[in-house]
Amino acid sequence: MKRETKMKLYALTIHEAHDLLKSRQISSTELTRAVLDHIEKIDDKIGAYLSVFEENAMIQAREADHMIARNEIQPLTGIPLSIKDLICTKGLPTTCASKILENFIPPYDATVMSKLKNAGAVTLGKVNMDEFAMGSSTENSGMHITRNPWDITRIPGGSSGGSAASVAADMCIGSLGSDTGGSIRQPASHCSVVGMKPTYGRVSRYGLVAFASSLDQIGPLTKDVTDCALLMNVISGYDPHDSTSVPKDVPDFRRSLEKGLKGLKIGLPKEYYMTEGLDPDVSATIDNAANTMKDLGAEFVEVSLPHTKYAVAVYYVIAPCEASSNLARYDGVRYGFRDKDPKDLMQMYRSTKSKGFGPEVQRRIIIGTYALSAGYYDAYYGKASQVRTLMIEDFKNAFQKCDVLLSPVTPSPAFKIGEKTDDPLNMYLSDIFTLSANLAGVPGISIPCGFSKNNLPIGLQLMGSHFNEEMLIKVAYNFEQATMFHKKKPSL
Amino acid sequence: MKITKNEIIHVANLARLEIDEASLDKVTEQIGRILEYVDTLNQVDTKNIQGTSHAITLTNAFREDIIKDHLTNNQALSNAPEKENGAFVVPKIVGR
Known part of the structure; x- marks a missing residue:
């Protein structure tokens, strides 16, 4: 390869790297080395990684090169990925960014890790997050903060902030995160990458350190929609180790990467657009995105999700x-x-719990314990679970009128580090557009759709009905191919 | 209804957490504001509405009762803060 090209191997997408690996223009060893060098060079500035498994990654890269030499290449073979530090990696630290798990070495792999290994993927290391995935800024990490590659005075989003920052800054080729209330989609939006929360039950949670079991879901953060489909193909599917994973056939998501949105009905949930505090730049950017969809042949209908304003309250119970x-x-x-x-x-x-857990985790344990305690259960958990039923009904009704819902991901672009740390309720309120998908179990994706006046990324959210990730990928792909936002990179 | 400092101490105790005196006011205030916000749920009429604990309808995930490989004793103890004779060690529980 020519020298200039070689120097930027870390900037490749999964499918671009795959093509070069397959045609033997590069090896996984070269690719992995290039990404590791890039991490070494710039992660001091960003703080995306909690641990880098250099030796292990190079061993996996060499094994991948052997697989390729035997013509056993699959779409992820030899591709170096970063993994959110709450997914168990056998023999390698998994801390949840918490002091309480600082020395934890899982004796087993999460199901998604076994699947990645079988596919020949390379694990670069584990990336930062809010402790136990509780937060929207990665500032609640018990280890250190992560900075947004687009503006290092700002948060990358959270809780999968390390995943999003590592993808945006080319410190990996792709990443796995997890989403309990927006933790994949919100940081994806703040860092201008693609992030998908699959339908609840689509991806096994076995080996995912549990936060809120009825809401947690693992998903990909990638440089484009094609890569999202490729990762989804590998991680999806029923797993006997997770009795909440759903025995359902997994489609080949690559088939959704086809052009044409004619006849597609996109629903605009009116409550989302009336939300107080919706930033004018976000609002204008989403309007532009909707116009692009219209040009591509989509039709629009207004729909209503009447219980949206209760999502934050339901979720935070x-x-x-x-x-x-x-x-x-x-x-x-x-x-x-x-x-x-x-x-x-x-x-x-x-003393173990009080010294081991950080303040946000302790706060949520106290709220949860209070809400479940004798005399309060009906008023809090009971009530919230009833309103959750109504929210699910809202989605069912909306999907009778449209194929996908289009909305902002967050009310405003990434905020400044430290801006909201003393005001947890204010931080919670910024999750308003993402929480509902988890409560209803529906899939959602965030894709880059533009930038604010001061050049901060803005994401577009699409939500679909249960197990209809194909539709989200198709719509996202069409939008991506018609725009160039995903090609824009932060200058570091 | 406003949560009191004593309730916070009580609930923290149920969760086996210690709140130090210095942060008690702040914790009580922050949690109080969150719970007050949550009280907006009372505006919703939920009469005769079944609660949802799980968004996807799945019932009875059965499996065959067969013997499989699981973690070995050594693996299960590999992260133990203190262990002895193949068992986890904790401070003495029963008095003599």
């Missing part, structure tokens, strides 16, 4: 309730941090 139950396991007995020299068992529990 249900998610903390599930979290308080899930996080009870971190008691210093079987794994993770244990505080030194406790005087008795109770003291061990208390």
Whole structure:
């Protein structure tokens, strides 16, 4: 290869790298080395990674090169990926960005990791996040903050902030994150990358450290929509280890990468556009995106999701309730941090949890414990789960009138580091457009759709009906091919 | 209904957390504001509405009862803060 091209191997997409690997123009060893060097060079500025598995990655790259030499190449063979640090990697640290799991080495792989390994993918390392995925800015990481590659004074979004930043800054070829209330889509939007939250049950949660089990879902963050389809092909599918994964055939998502939106009906949820605090730049950019879709042949209908304004309240009851139950396991007995020299068992529990969990995690455990405690259960969890039913009905009604819903991902572009840390409720309110998809279990995708006046990325959200990721990929692909936003890179 | 400092201490205790005196006011205020916001749910009429705990309809995920490989004792103990004779060690629980 020519020298100039070689120097920018890290900037390739999955499908571009695959083509070069397949035609033997590059090797996975070269590609992986190039990405590792790029991480080494720029991650001091960004802070995307919590750990880089250099030696391990180079071994995997060499194995991939052997696979390729035997003509056993698959779409992800030899492709170096970053993995959010709450997906268990056998023999390699998985911290959830929490002091309580700082020394945890999982004795098994998450199902998605086994699938990636079988496909020949390379794991570069683990990327930063809000502790236990609780947050929208990656500022709640127990390790360090991550900066937005587009403006290093701003947050990359969260909780999959490390995933989004590593994709945007070319410190990986693609990434896996997780989304409980927008944690893939929101950072994707803030960093101008593609992020998909699949339908609940599409991707196995086995080996995903649990936050809110009825909402959590693993998904890809990538440089374009084609890569999203390629990763979805590998990670999707029923898994006997996760009884909430759904026994349903997985389509070949590449088939959705076809042009033409004629006859497509796009719903505009009117409540989303009336939301207080919707930034004028975001609003104008989304309007432009809608016009592009119209030019591509889509029709628009106004739809209503009347319970949207309760999404934040419903979510911030249900998610903390599930979290308080899930996080009870971190008691210093079987794994993770244990505080030194406790005087008795109770003291061990208390000091372990109080020193091991950061403030946001403790806050949510207290809210969840309170909402589930005797006398309050009906008023909080019971009530929220009833309103959740109404929200699911809203989506069912909307999807009778349209194929996909189009909306902003966040009310405003990425905010400044430190701007909202003292005001958790204000931080929660910025999740208004993403929470509903998790509560209803429907799939959602965020794709780059423009920039604010001060050059901050803005994302476009598409939501579909259960198990209709194909439709989202198709619409996203058409939009992407008609625009060039995904090609724009931050200058670092 | 406003959550009090005593309730926070009580709930923290249920969750086996310790809130230090210095941050108690701030924690109570922050959680109070969040719960107040959550009270907006009372505006919604939910009479005769079934609650949802799981958005996808799935019932009874059965599997065959067959013996398979699982974590070995060593693997299961590999992250133990303290272990002895193939078991997790915790501070003494029963008095003599």
